Amino acid sequence: MPFDPGSFGVVALAAYQPDWELFRTQLRSIQNQTHRNFRCLISADGGFDDIRDFVERELGGDQRFHVIGFEQRLGFYGNFERVLQHVPADAAWVALSDQDDCWYPSKLETLLPYLSNVSLVAAQARVVRKPDNVVVAESTQRKNVALAALLAQNQVTGSLCIFKRDLLDVGLPFPRLNTISQVHDHWLAVCAEAQGGALVIDEVVQDYVQHGGNVLGEVEGKKGLAKSLEHVKALSRKYRGSTSPLAMLRTANDLSFGWRRIMSDTLRQRMSGNSPVMNNAIAAFGTGHSWSSTLRVLISGLRSGEVALPCFVEFVAGTPVEIFTKNRRR
Structure with a gap:
């Protein structure tokens, strides 16, 4: 069945002790997407009440946003796995989201049509350092590579990608290795390239925010x-x-x-x-x-x-x- 770019999907956001100002900016940027047929699942890796209350207060009861909370701390890798396990079966696509970036209004609308031909599409971001708003790089300069090269070094940043929901049939549960090198976006990109193809486009679709609380970051990668x-x-x-x-x-x-x-x-x-x-x-x-x-x-x-x-x-x-x-x- 052909992929419908207007179809319903899920924005999967992993949250843990967010910077409230950055979190507010990110939530509003998701809320203001020109493609509006989605539900945003926010997995709170601890601190459920604070995150739930903040979302309800800031978004004025927008029913598309739903916080699921767990007191067991799993870390960013386990938290992304957990939120993806809650993606409903009727979703056609999934977009991953960090808690501290800023999406441009047409991000979803820009990326979704590409899923007619591939399992996953990723874009570029402008890298911005907070709190001084210094532009570190105009683009993340990710590139398209073959599967073997993608295994060697990841080219897909989770917060910049959207993928078809059926990728989760292969991707879940996440493989485990007790080291920081186990990252959800690398694994999902490899699954997508092996299944139906992964595509990286040159268009910048968001600000990728760097700050003192980043677990992984663009500056760290260089x-x-x-x-x-x-x-x-x-x-x-x-x-x-x-x-x-x-x-x-x-x-x-x-x-x-x-x-x-x-x-x-x-x-x-x-x-x-x-x-x-x-x-x-x-x-x-x-x-x-x-x-x-x-x-x-x-x-x-x-x-x-x-x-x-x-x-x-x-x-x-x-x-x-x-x-x-x-x-x-x-």
Whole structure:
């Protein structure tokens, strides 16, 4: 059945201790969309009463907005999974939303027609730093890449994408790996590219707000090598309780090979009728991956700019542990 751009869908927003001024701006930007046939589900990861009362007060009882609350804190990854699990069956599409950005009025209207041809469409954002309103970048400059390169490095920011609801049949439940590298948008983009295609367009559809409370951010994504080392060190301390060389190597492996292996293996289990493109991508990063396939994807991606140097270095740092664990699996 052809996709109807005017169809009903859901904006899935994950909220946790929001900056109330930024949250107000984001809610109003969603409320003022030119495409109005939607319901906004807001999952409160704790603090349900405060978030519910704020939404009701600010939006004047707009019945399209509904807060679902849970006292169990799951973190941003688990909270996005939870809100997506509540998307009703009659929704034709889903748009992901952060709590602190600002959508341009025609965002939904601009993106929805593309779902006639693909499973997921993503756009660009202007990067703005708060509270001083400095424009960090005029565009996020995401790009279209093949599945293997997308597995290596994500090109889809969750808050910039819309996807068909049936993508959740493959995407839920989310795969699990205890590290910050497990991110909902990377996983959903990989599922979409494998299922019906993912498309990134050049149009800027919102402001992507950077501030001190960001879990992940655009500025963080452009860190240099020295900051990459500090990033791995901090994560090693958090997730492994140590900054020893071995702990940091294991953390680097989780950030690189580990997360891609989890995604590849889960994709292989859930997708029927594997295509050559999907098989080649899984051969590069799945369990028992071919080193020749892995190196081909990473080196060609580095040369083309589809894999950034800090990401490539994380794979290099994760290689000793990957070699050791692969030998033990044999």
